């Protein structure tokens with residue numbers, strides 16, 4: 001039995017020794033407790049602060065560590081994907097390099113997996129050392145995405161989670177470029193559950209998610225799983241068509257049954273109202289088709305099989 005640990009690393013030089021020690025202890029503990037091997041895949045996401053060399057020194061010290069260097073900085077979500085692709089374990093757990101996620105939690109994730117769950121995510125109970133702004137926007141974001149998408153992304157959960165081989169293989173079939181990993185993992189399904197943990201603050205360095213990146217991340221999340229923004233035009237269009245209809249009736253009433261109508265006003269207001277409604281409606285129609293085209297171009301598989309009983313072929 002092999003459990004893999006995927007850790008994306010981007011400019012984390014000061015934190016690497018501590019990371020190495022903690023993860024090494026975790027590997028020993030995994031062996032002791034579960035009699036299983038821990039494979040550690042460190043994905044260097046194009047670091048430029050010397051992390052590359054520091055990482056390269058690790059496999060010689062401990063053969064359980066493996067290093068994957070990406071050719072440049074592709075971003076957190078792509079680095080995770082690369083790690084999942086290269087990991088060989090029966091389970092793969094993704095964890096940050098900055099030790100905000102305590103490595104010891106992995107033992108709890110594995111224990112849950114042993115109970116039969118295929119995805120075990122770590123839910124943050126507390127978050128230390130984050131700004132009030134980050135906490136508030138994160139909270140808002142997870143609630144919005146819960147509202148407007150059909151997938152069930154667990155609240156207050158990052159990418160710290162364990163996936164069974166089956167879920168990993170399913171995830172790897174998703175080929176979209178704007179990846180919102182935590183959404184995709186929820187989307188593949190399988191038996192999922194959570195384990196709570198307290199998130200520590202960063203020991204070294206700064207977050208790599210400044211506001212601009214967080215915003216892009218949020219937009220990737222929403223646009224990968226929701227057509228709501230495209231559908232806004234449809235809703236507004238229908239609403240405005242209905243309002244226009246009554247507006248036009250009213251304009252005609254004023255023209256024919258009262259003497260308040262100014263010369264040329266009726267035709268003008270009818271044209272404005274009619275065109276406004278028609279345009280928004282047409283935009284909405286385009287949005288609906290665009291949304292579906294978008295869905296198709298992602299070429300996501302239609303389904304994954306969780307378990308199949310009584311078949312010759314294996315799920």
Ligand code: UDP
Nearest residue numbers: 008009010045075076079096097207208209
């Ligand atoms: N990371 C990465 N590529 C990037 C940015 C970040 O691989 O372009 C890694 C980083 O080294 C860390 C993890 O992704 O292990 C999470 O990043 P960070 O701690 O900055 O995010 P936060 O915890 O503040 O959300």
Ligand code: MG
Nearest residue numbers: 096098100202
């Ligand atoms: Mg962090």
